[in-house]
Amino acid sequence: MILIENVRLIDNYKSEVDILIEKDRIIKIGKNLKDNNLKKDCTIIDGKNKIATPGLVNTHTHIPMTLFRGVADDIPLMEWLNNHIWKMEAKLTGEIVYWGTLLGCIEMIKSGTTTFNDMYFFIDDIIKATEESGLRATLSYGMIDLFDEEKREKELKESERVIKKIISLNNPKIKPSLGPHAPYTCSKELLTETKEMAKKYNVPIHIHMNETIDEVKKVKEMTDKLPFEYLHSIGFFDGTKCICAHCVHLSDEEINIIKNNNIGVSHNPISNLKLGSGIAPIPKLLKNNIVVSLGTDGCGSNNNLNLYEEIKLSSILHKGVSLNPTVVDSNTSFKMATENGAKLLGFKSGVIKEGYLADIVLIDLKKPYLIPNENIKSHLVYSFNGSVDTVIVGGEILLNEGNLTKLDEDKVYRMAEKCYRKLVDW
Numbered sequence: 001m002i003l004i005e006n007v008r009l010i011d012n013y014k015s016e017v018d019i020l021i022e023k024d025r026i027i028k029i030g031k032n033l034k035d036n037n038l039k040k041d042c043t044i045i046d047g048k049n050k051i052a053t054p055g056l057v058n059t060h061t062h063i064p065m066t067l068f069r070g071v072a073d074d075i076p077l078m079e080w081l082n083n084h085i086w087k088m089e090a091k092l093t094g095e096i097v098y099w100g101t102l103l104g105c106i107e108m109i110k111s112g113t114t115t116f117n118d119m120y121f122f123i124d125d126i127i128k129a130t131e132e133s134g135l136r137a138t139l140s141y142g143m144i145d146l147f148d149e150e151k152r153e154k155e156l157k158e159s160e161r162v163i164k165k166i167i168s169l170n171n172p173k174i175k176p177s178l179g180p181h182a183p184y185t186c187s188k189e190l191l192t193e194t195k196e197m198a199k200k201y202n203v204p205i206h207i208h209m210n211e212t213i214d215e216v217k218k219v220k221e222m223t224d225k226l227p228f229e230y231l232h233s234i235g236f237f238d239g240t241k242c243i244c245a246h247c248v249h250l251s252d253e254e255i256n257i258i259k260n261n262n263i264g265v266s267h268n269p270i271s272n273l274k275l276g277s278g279i280a281p282i283p284k285l286l287k288n289n290i291v292v293s294l295g296t297d298g299c300g301s302n303n304n305l306n307l308y309e310e311i312k313l314s315s316i317l318h319k320g321v322s323l324n325p326t327v328v329d330s331n332t333s334f335k336m337a338t339e340n341g342a343k344l345l346g347f348k349s350g351v352i353k354e355g356y357l358a359d360i361v362l363i364d365l366k367k368p369y370l371i372p373n374e375n376i377k378s379h380l381v382y383s384f385n386g387s388v389d390t391v392i393v394g395g396e397i398l399l400n401e402g403n404l405t406k407l408d409e410d411k412v413y414r415m416a417e418k419c420y421r422k423l424v425d426w
C-alpha cells in the first residue's frame with residue numbers, strides 16, 4: 001500500500017489531495033486518507049509542492065537502439081538504414097540488446113514514461129530487461145521477410161514463440177503484440193498470416209506505415225495501391241487492432257480507411273523531422289476522430305526517449321505548419337501522450353482516477369520553469385524538460401526522489417558504453 005499525501009492533480013492543481021494505492025491500482029483519492037485504517041506497511045510519500053500526473057505512454061519505439069544514439073545523424077532514411085543501422089544491427093547480441101534496453105528503461109523512467117510499445121529482435125533479452133525495470137510494455141518481435149518464403153516462416157514462428165512466452169510469464173505489466181515491420185519489407189503472405197495470428201491470440205499489431213514518400217511510391221509500384229489501401233484490400237484490418245507508426249504521407253482515402261477501421265496512429269514528429277520524412281497531418285486526423293498517440297521512435301533517429309519533447313513539438317509544429325495557433329492545443333497533446341496511448345495499448349491507465357492502474361509520476365513544482373505554479377498543464381506541455389521526481393508503475397516505486405530503486409544506474413551506464421564499443425568496431 002502506498003499513500004501519496006498532499007499532492008496536487010494536474011486538472012485540479014489548486015487544492016491538495018491524497019492518493020491511496022493498493023496492489024497495482026489507485027483505490028481512493030480524497031482528503032485526509034491517513035485516517036482510513038492504513039495497513040502497517042503502507043509507504044507514505046510526501047506530495048507537498050508536487051504535481052501528480054499520469055505516467056506517459058510511448059507508443060512507438062525500438063528500445064535497444066539507445067546504443068545507436070548519435071552514430072549516424074543528418075543522412076536520408078534509406079542510407080541511414082542500409083549503411084549504418086542494419087550494419088550495426090547485424091552485430092547485435094542478446095547481451096548487447098539487454099543492456100541497451102536497460103539504458104532505455106532508465107531514460108524513460110527518469111523522464112516520466114511508464115509504458116512503452118516496442119518492436120525489435122532478441123526479444124527474450126528485451127523482456128528480461130523490461131521485467132527487471134518494472135516498466136509496463138507491449139512487446140513485439142519485428143518481422144521482415146523481404147519477400148523470401150523461408151525467412152517468412154522463420155519470422156512467423158519466432159513471433160508466435162514470443163507471444164506464447166509473454167503469455168506464460170503471467171506478468172500483467174507485459175503484453176505481447178505482433179510487429180510486421182512495414183508493407184514494403186513484408187510480403188503479402190506474411191501480412192495475411194500476421195493478421196490471422198493476431199486474431200488467434202487476440203493481440204494488437206504494431207507496424208510502420210507511410211513514413212516516407214519513397215516508401216509509399218514503392219508500395220504503389222508493387223501493388224498498384226497506396227499502403228493503407230493495399231492492407232485494406234488484403235483484409236489486414238478485419239478484426240484486428242492496429243497501431244500504425246508515422247502515417248506521414250496519407251491520401252484522403254487512406255485517412256478514411258484509418259477512421260473506418262478503428263486504427264490507432266502513433267505520431268513521431270521528432271523522428272520524422274530528423275530523417276526529413278515529413279510532417280504527419282495530425283490536425284486532419286484529429287478532426288476525423290482518429291485516436292492519435294505519441295512515440296519517440298528509436299534513439300537512432302530522435303535521439304532520446306524523452307516523450308515530453310514530443311508533447312511540446314506536436315503542439316507547436318502543427319500550429320506553425322497550418323498557420324493556426326489553435327490546433328493541437330495543450331490538452332490534446334498531453335492526452336495523446338497519456339490517455340490515448342494507454343487506450344491504444346489496452347491498459348487501464350493514462351489518467352489518475354480511482355480504479356485505474358497506479359502509473360503515477362510526481363513532478364517537483366519548485367523549478368524555475370514551472371513557476372508561477374499556475375496553468376500547470378500549459379507548463380508541462382510548453383515549458384517542462386521531463387525531469388521528474390518520483391515514478392510509480394502498477395503500485396511499484398521505480399524512482400524515488402530522483403533515485404532509481406530497482407536498477408543499478410552506474411552499472412547500466414558502464415555496460416552500455418562497453419556494448420557500444422562492440423557495435424562500432426568494424
Ligand code: NI
Pocket residue numbers: 060061062208245297298
Ligand atoms: Ni520505428
